[in-house]
Amino acid sequence: MRKPALEIDATRTAAAAEIKAGKEEEEEEPVSPTGRLFREPHFSCHIVSVFGLGGAVDLPAVRAGLEASLARHPRFCSLQVLDEQEEDPRPKWVRTTVNIDDHVIVPSLDPTATSADPDRALEDYVSSLSTLPMDHSRPLWELHVLDFPTSEATAAVVLRVHHSVGDGVSLLSLFIACTRRASDQSSLPALPSASAGRRRAGPVYALSSRPRLSPSWEALAAFAAWVVSFLVLLWHTVVDVACFASTATSVLGDPPTLFKGGEGVEFRPKRFMNRTLRLDDVKYVKNAVNCTINDVLLGVTSAALSRYYFRKTGESGSETIKVRSTLLVNLRKTPGLHTLATMMESGKDNGAQWGNRLGYMILPFHIAKHSDPLMYVRKATQVARRKKSSMESVFTFWSGSVILKFFGIKAAASLCCGMMRNTTLSFSNVAGPTEQVVFYGHPIVYIAPSVYGHPHALTMHYQSYANIIKLVLAVDETQFPDAHELLDDFDQSLRIIREAASEKQKDT
Known part of the structure; x- marks a missing residue:
């Protein structure tokens, strides 16, 4: 049985907690109660999402895109810091300098395995992430680049994020905000409206039709x-x-x-x-x-x-x-x-x-x-x-x-x-974009999110795209x-x- 992942609490004096050069220190923000819950050893949850791509990975373009977007998001450039001098220390988000090379991971895989059964090789690699703890001395996200073709995509990237950073809907929305429409790469993609897929409008118990009454009876009804x-x-x-x-x-x-x-x-x-x-x-x-x-x-x-x-x-x-x-x-x-x-x-x-x-x-x-x-x-x-x-x-x-x-x-x-x-x-x-989108110039073929670290043996996610x-x-x-x-x-x-x-x- 795998032991609980080791939680590392950075301190203000840690080198990784430097405030970005050339910027004023911003007000610290406490980690939300649910975010603190996801830090607990018996409930240390992580979100892992696979994105199938329609072309080979242009690594410099991905790195440049991440530096200009995702790595600038307040949660993706912050550490969870404990101030031990406080009587009741609680984790806070503190800005730090992001080294993009620490977060973009290109693994060395056996080319024989990736060519013999690429679908299995992708599945094995993504599954192996559930056995690896994240480094809490830097922002809690990683992008793994798997640049080999499978039955559905030319390549894939895997985004792993600690659940304390945000919930799945927020993180998916954030990732989609890094994409653009395939038909117009200057525009953000379209998401389904809140009412999409509903059977009817109005409350559950509202009558779909009823005979017309006088105004007073209408108000009473x-x-x-x-x-x-x-x-x-x-x-x-x-x-x-x-x-x-x-x-x-x-x-x-x-x-x-x-x-x-x-x-x-x-x-x-x-x-x-x-x-x-x-x-x-x-x-x-x-x-x-x-x-x-x-x-x-x-x-x-x-x-x-x-x-x-x-x-x-x-x-x-x-x-x-x-x-x-x-x-x-x-x-x-x-x-x-x-x-x-x-x-x-x-x-x-x-x-x-x-x-x-x-x-x-x-x-x-x-x-x-x-x-x-x-x-x-x-x-x-x-x-x-x-x-x-x-x-x-x-x-x-x-x-x-x-x-x-x-x-x-x-x-x-x-x-x-x-x-x-x-x-x-x-x-x-979860509902995703209603049309194909591109991720820093790479067409996305599919989106496959999931989560691990909670006490269930079976978890099911449906993701439309x-x-x-x-x-x-x-x-x-x-x-x-x-x-x-x-x-x-x-x-x-x-x-x-x-x-x-x-x-x-x-x-x-």
């Missing part, structure tokens, strides 16, 4: 609808918070299944693998079932886990098994791409909030056999709609801050780890030695659900 929605929201929040508290304190836990990680899983190496799915197939199912893209992906996940589970266990499937996933919710509005681009150009915050402001949500998945494949999507839609009518993530963020303030980081970390150890999976779905969706699995290889079969199950599940949706459309 609107008030009654608001009261009902508020009471339902309150009740769902109370139930979800009680469930969350019971899970975090080990009163309530998922049953042991082949998906659930064991003791010390957060310290074991992870294997990262991905599969490309067609966004058009997901949209087709979405339109056929009248739901959202996220609902379809939740349904595909439930179907894939069910296929894998019943094949491996040989059970009949007469009973439904519920496993729960932890879903991180970004509660801070991520700065727009133009704001991020300006932030990197100026090297200043520009008033934009940055970092981690995350709430937690527990999302159930049903392991079952359904004769109708679309039933997986319908049940996922019900679960998603139920979770949308709850303030669970807001309350968990607030309660975490209160616990941190009054009981300290150890108590907050203990509750957070308890919540994850008593659930089974991690799940996320242009007309594809990348499914990325991070698995404990000792628990999932046949993880590529699980990856195939996701591919097959989407195909079967897509065919069922096509048959449904023919019958209507």
